Amino acid sequence: MTAHSKIDYLVIGDPVAHSRSPQMQNAAFEYYNMGRPYDKLRVDPARIGEFAAYAREHLKGVNLTVPHKQIIIPFVDELSPQSAACQSVNTLKIVDGKLYGYSTDGAGISGAIRENFGAALKGLHVLMLGAGGAANAAAFELVWQQSASLTIANRTVDKAENLARKVSGCSQGTAVEAISLTDTTALKNAIAKADLLLQLTSLGLHKDDPAPIDLTLLELNENLKVFDAIYHPTPLLQRAQQLGLPAADGSEMLIFQGAASFEIWTGKKAPLDAMRRGFKQDQ
Ligand code: NAP
Secondary structure: OOOOOOOOEEEEEOOOOOOOHHHHHHHHHHHOOOOOOEEEEEOOHHHHHHHHHHHHHHOOEEEEOOOHHHHOHHHOOEEOHHHHHHOOOOEEEEEOOEEEEEOOHHHHHHHHHHHHHOOOOOOOEEEEEOOOHHHHHHHHHHHHOOOOEEEEEEOOHHHHHHHHHHHHOOOOOOEEEEEEOOOHHHHHHHHHHOOEEEEOOOOOOOOOOOOOOOHHHHHHOOOOEEEEOOOOOOHHHHHHHHOOOOEEOOHHHHHHHHHHHHHHHHOOOOOHHHHHHHHHOOO
16 A cells, blocks of 8 residues: 555545545645645545555544545444444544544535535424435434435335434434335425425436436426535436526535544644635536
């Protein structure tokens, strides 16, 4: 495992070439005259243990993306309460050779909804598409922030049901249910009552991906806010915009989860505007 000697921070994933985290995080480090210590590295999931050993010796911090957020857990010395609850680590802080694991995806969702729609999660009726890593973190954030209800719709319905069971255990009044992504009647009911649709499946990452749901369903609720974690215009976002619904892509989620990671590593307030400018730079 090799990396440039001046690099103290990495984002790892497989693939990772598309990641805009380096330009965004380096903008934050430069804001504090701390150089450009952040880079990206593709890590084969089979070599995650070897990477963890490298990180203990040579790094100060790591961001993790698909498919590493769960498989890193056996190598982490201590998990934050959030990452233990959602069994997902997207941030490592390394101190004296020890790996401390955090999950900042929930902070990313809260920040993005506040920034994009001027709304707090508290009291919202939410339909969430997906039950993977990002959806796990979001579901815990929604119940911790006391959303009014959460419907989890996933292709593999067992995963939606498991997640609903897990988050129900820490709900303080949020009504949680699981449905299949192909159950049109249940989707219609959930959309009709939702304030917010959170798209957290990986559909939309590739140009020719189908939309995760039948897009005519968006016509059922003229007050629906639509958020898609993918950070380019997806068919879902385009249809929402055509219907005049408030709609936002995942850029602000990336900014806020990255800002939370930066604050964990440095103890300094994240310079959000500098990070936004960094995010938008050509790669
Ligand atoms: P993940 O753990 O791999 O989960 C993928 C999810 O997508 C699962 O719910 C999966 O359903 C669903 N899915 C995949 N292919 C599908 C298909 N053909 N039809 C229907 N559903 C399908 O990934 P993740 O980490 O949660 O990430 C999900 C997305 O959010 C990715 O696109 C990622 O880039 C994005 N993301 C963005 C940010 C941000 O800052 N903007 C942060 C985190 C993640 P099954 O359970 O049925 O397989």
